[in-house]
Amino acid sequence: MKHTPPATEPIVFECDLPHSPALVWRALTDRDLLGAWLLPNDMRPEVGARFSFERADQQPGYSIDCEVLEVEPNRTLRWRQTEAGDPESGWRSVTSVVTIELTDNAAGGTHLRLVHGEFTLVSAALYEPLTAPKASATVIRWRSLSSTKARNLGDIVCQLRRAA
Amino acid sequence: MLESPIFRALADPTRRAVFERLSRQEMNVSELKSGFGVSQPAISQHLTALKNAGLVCERREGRYIYYRSDPQGLAPLADWVQRHRELWPERIEKLKRVLKELEP
Numbered sequence: 404m405k406h407t408p409p410a411t412e413p414i415v416f417e418c419d420l421p422h423s424p425a426l427v428w429r430a431l432t433d434r435d436l437l438g439a440w441l442l443p444n445d446m447r448p449e450v451g452a453r454f455s456f457e458r459a460d461q462q463p464g465y466s467i468d469c470e471v472l473e474v475e476p477n478r479t480l481r482w483r484q485t486e487a488g489d490p491e492s493g494w495r496s497v498t499s500v501v502t503i504e505l506t507d508n509a510a511g512g513t514h515l516r517l518v519h520g521e522f523t524l525v526s527a528a529l530y531e532p533l534t535a536p537k538a539s540a541t542v543i544r545w546r547s548l549s550s551t552k553a554r555n556l557g558d559i560v561c562q563l564r565r566a567a
Numbered sequence: 568m569l570e571s572p573i574f575r576a577l578a579d580p581t582r583r584a585v586f587e588r589l590s591r592q593e594m595n596v597s598e599l600k601s602g603f604g605v606s607q608p609a610i611s612q613h614l615t616a617l618k619n620a621g622l623v624c625e626r627r628e629g630r631y632i633y634y635r636s637d638p639q640g641l642a643p644l645a646d647w648v649q650r651h652r653e654l655w656p657e658r659i660e661k662l663k664r665v666l667k668e669l670e671p
Contacts, residue, residue, distance in 0.1 A: 416655045422670060440659075
């Protein structure tokens with residue numbers, strides 16, 4: 404029996420900008436500038452720094468919790484983010500990793516490559532004990548084996564983790 | 568309210584393998600058990616966890632219950648990813664406007 408998988412491949416977006424990598428870097432790491440194009444935040448471009456994106460378009464207090472994973476000034480910024488999922492669908496939260504890489508392009512500007520992937524869903528079942536009294540937790544994590552299109556569930560690496 | 572669960576996750580290769588086998592073929596518990604060095608109750612517990620997560624569904628036939636991976640279980644993730652797939656180009660357009668204003 405064959406099943407069709409959903410699109411869980413990483414999102415890849417690339418574009419060229421007529422500005423220097425240093426200027427683009429400022430727009431990625433300066434709170435106010437980042438807030439002007441992405442979301443209000445308290446970003447600090449330091450590895451291990453925790454920050455949040457505030458989502459005013461959602462309910463008050465709704466935020467996306469982030470942790471900076473990699474900082475190479477004018478080159479690479481990577482963070483992990485966790486946001487609430489849709490409780491009605493049974494998923495409590497979604498964790499993912501955003502990587503933005505800047506390189507010089509031939510035109511004297513910047514090539515921007517954004518990869519948003521490593522999607523991790525945390526099931527509502529995480530919060531409910533499977534067998535009382537010792538609750539176990541299930542975290543489902545998967546990523547595509549390659550960037551080519553995954554055609555069946557077997558192509559998706561699914562790591563089921565149990566948290567004590 | 569947003570919850571930020573902190574996990575101390577331990578990889579569970581057996582549960583992963585159960586899910587992967589069921590994504591290829593429908594099986595009952597004893598068919599599943601062969602090939603794994605674990606007891607039937609352990610397999611059943613993995614199946615319960617997978618069912619609670621919406622990743623596996625079951626079908627009863629006579630005295631057997633057959634299990635298979637439920638592709639719908641992964642649908643919420645696909646929806647979420649799709650939303651972001653559409654959002655990023657819009658955000659980058661805004662970034663371009665911010666950069667234009669910065670340029671001296």
